[in-house]
Amino acid sequence: MIQAMRETARPARAEAMVPAAYTVVDHRRETHDTVTLTLLPGRGTALPRFRPGQFTMLSAEGIGEIPVSISGDPDDQHDGRLVQTIREVGAVSAALCRSEAGSEIGVRGPYGHGWRLASALDGDLLVVAGGIGLAPLRPLIRSALGRREHFGDVTLLAGARSYADLLYPLQLDAWARRRDTAVTVTLDRPDPGWTGRVGLITGPLAETAIVPERTTAYLCGPEIMIKVCADALAARGVPPERIQVSLERNMKCGVGWCGHCQLGPHLLCRSGPVCRWDAVADLLDIEEL
Amino acid sequence: MLFDHPLPEVIDRAGLDQLVKLLQADGYTVVGPTERDGALVLDELAGGADLPDGIGVETGAGHYRLRERADGAVFNHSAGPQSWKQFVHPPRQRVDAPEPVRRLAFIGVRPCDLAALAILDGVLGAAPYPDDRYLARRDQIFVVAVNCVEPGNTCFCASTGTGPAAEWGYDLVLTEQEGEGGHRFLLGTGSVAGEEILDRLTHRTATGGEIREARRAVDDAAGSMGRSMPETDLRGLLNRARGSEHWEQVANRCLACANCTMVCPTCFCTTVEDATDLEGDNAERWQRWDSCFDPDFSYIHGGAVRKSVGSRYRQWMSHKLSTWHDQFGTSGCVGCGRCIAWCPAGIDITAEAAALAEKERTR
Incomplete structure (x- = not known):
């Protein structure tokens, strides 16, 4: 199918629904249900550069297409490489997670509004990640650490259900060893021998000292975690327009045609996935919106 | 536009057949209303004789019946179960293979449906990601609109500002007249392509009386719609009603059958499926x-x-009347009344809007 699509793509303007063929060059198992793929475009099929927080639509041939956030380093996009972290939750994600090096998958994108970092220059960054939510935040963290002198305090709080569920443990260790970065990892269910924090991420969040007027917060994780943490930060005086949250809805096309990813006035594939808290706080208060 | 035209022209019933023939000769597949299975459907016409002479419709909430008319009017029937959406945005299309684009001529597009096509243009044809397939189809379409002079019981385009007069977006526009002087169609042009077809049609110039009669008929139509949207800021009303208990009351009647979205001329949502041999x-x-x-x-x-039916009805109605403005700069409702007629439970979007407005007033 990907082959057929390539033949029919018009040279003048590629059709938005036609995936580009990418080859898996690295397959890394992160946890029992999560895999990171490194993808390289075929000749002439490279997509535009991505920005932290954006997503792509990944196709498993004959099975379907799903939105997946980009987890790679935005400063390392040579040869058009894409790094994406996929959690196995359905038929398409399972097939993508099985894609070994050398196999071909379809990619469309990158799509959506990502994390706004420019507005945080010279201020403090507070990154709060729950579970797989760390994946779309990793490009932001790398981008910030690559320009470390432009920011004040950089704090990362990451939560996971158990150590086995913790994403990028070595990366977290490396960041934690930096003197200019504060990292706290908390586990809901600690393994024997775990000496770190235990419990929900709201615990370390409440204990993190912040200067509200200089803080920009970046949140991604389960919707309930985002809501509780954003409300807590707003209550402590962080301006809602400087709390950025990445939201999940059923992004089916990525280009605003299919109508599936609506959240009130938003088509989240266009105005999201990263939204300012002042634009969505009221909407998340309403059940089943 | 018709009434601003310096000299509206007139064709008779045979002129309509001639129009179909001319369009076919120019390579168009001509599509228009025709009777089938107890309804007026939109389908390819072999000739002008396939048009529904003397067939009217009777509509109501959850109700649609054909009726024999006393006159031979061709276009005096309100919207049927289908809309032109099915031709510009097909129910099923393969997205990974090229598709030949047919040149289609639409005959009998009402002002509500003209407005719907303009709305779809804004949804599917606009930046940043225009749907090339939609644009390619849309590009090839010749539009013969009809001014509405006999709205139905479920019609409310006068209150949504999308009728009963066709303002723009057509190549030719007709106003049908019966009675003294015979069965005839005042004809105005809206494009160069329309003028070229007119030049080849047997026609005469309209009289002052015919023009006055057409104007009066369209004006009267605006005042004789069976329904209307409440005169209030619907966009704000629906925004404020997100937490209303009213949605649960609608859910008690709504079957979540999706008929309203299928017959709506602007509902555009799609999904994509892969299939293998x-x-x-x-x-x-x-x-x-x-x-x-x-x-x-x-x-x-x-x-x-x-999960709940109430939340799904709220999504549909709020999108149509409120958040469509946020996303695409217009309302998503054109007042065609299809969702009312084809709802098996007879749920009426105008009545639900009025109920929400009333609840807000009395709170």
Whole structure:
């Protein structure tokens, strides 16, 4: 199918629904249900550069297409490489997670509004990640650490259900060893021998000292975690327009045609996935919106 | 536009047949209303004789019946179960293979449906990601509009500002007249292509009396619609009604059957499915119409966001009347009344809007 699509793509303007063929060059198992793929475009099929927080639509041939956030380093996009972290939750994600090096998958994108970092220059960054939510935040963290002198305090709080569920443990260790970065990892269910924090991420969040007027917060994780943490930060005086949250809805096309990813006035594939808290706080208060 | 035209022209019933022939000779597949299975459907016409002479319709909430008219009027019937959406945004299309584009001529497009085509242009044809397939189809379409002079019981385009007069977006526009002087159609042009067809049609110039009569008929139509949207800021009303208990009351009647979204001329939502042959060697990717009433529509890992029927009706109605403005700069409702006629439970969007407005007033 990907082959057929390539033949029919018009040279003048590629059709938005036609995936580009990418080859898996690295397959890394992160946890029992999560895999990171490194993808390289075929000749002439490279997509535009991505920005932290954006997503792509990944196709498993004959099975379907799903939105997946980009987890790679935005400063390392040579040869058009894409790094994406996929959690196995359905038929398409399972097939993508099985894609070994050398196999071909379809990619469309990158799509959506990502994390706004420019507005945080010279201020403090507070990154709060729950579970797989760390994946779309990793490009932001790398981008910030690559320009470390432009920011004040950089704090990362990451939560996971158990150590086995913790994403990028070595990366977290490396960041934690930096003197200019504060990292706290908390586990809901600690393994024997775990000496770190235990419990929900709201615990370390409440204990993190912040200067509200200089803080920009970046949140991604389960919707309930985002809501509780954003409300807590707003209550402590962080301006809602400087709390950025990445939201999940059923992004089916990525280009605003299919109508599936609506959240009130938003088509989240266009105005999201990263939204300012002042634009969505009221909407998340309403059940089943 | 018709009435601003310096000299509206007139064709008779045979002129309509001639118009179909001319368009066919120019390579158009001519599509228009025709009687089938107890309804006026939109389909390819072999000739002008396939048009529904003397057939009217009777509509109501959950009600649609054909009726014999006392006159031979061709276009005096309100919207049927289909809309022109099916030709510009097909119910099923393969997205991973090229598709030949047919030149279509639409005959009998009402002002509500003209407005719907303009809305679809804004949704599917606009930046940043225009749907090339939609644009390619749309590009090839010749539009013969009809001014509406006999609105039905479920019509409310006068209150949505989308009728009963066709303002723009057509190549030719007709106003049908019966009675003294015979069965005839005042004809105005809206494009160079329309003028070229007019030049080849047997026609005469309209009289002052005919023009005055056409104007009066369209003016009267505005005042004789069976329904109307409440005169209030619907966009704000629906925004404020998100937490209303009214949605649960609608859910007690709504079957979540998705009929309203299928017949709506602006509902554009789609899903995409992959299909493989039994060997798994060949795969195809198909896009098809989807509906926000389907529980899977809002599915994300862990389950559907909109589990209750009330939340799905709220999504549909709020999108149509309120958040459509946020997303596309217009309302998504053109007042055609199809969702009212084809709702098996007879749920009426104008009545639900009025109920929400009333609840807000009396709170």
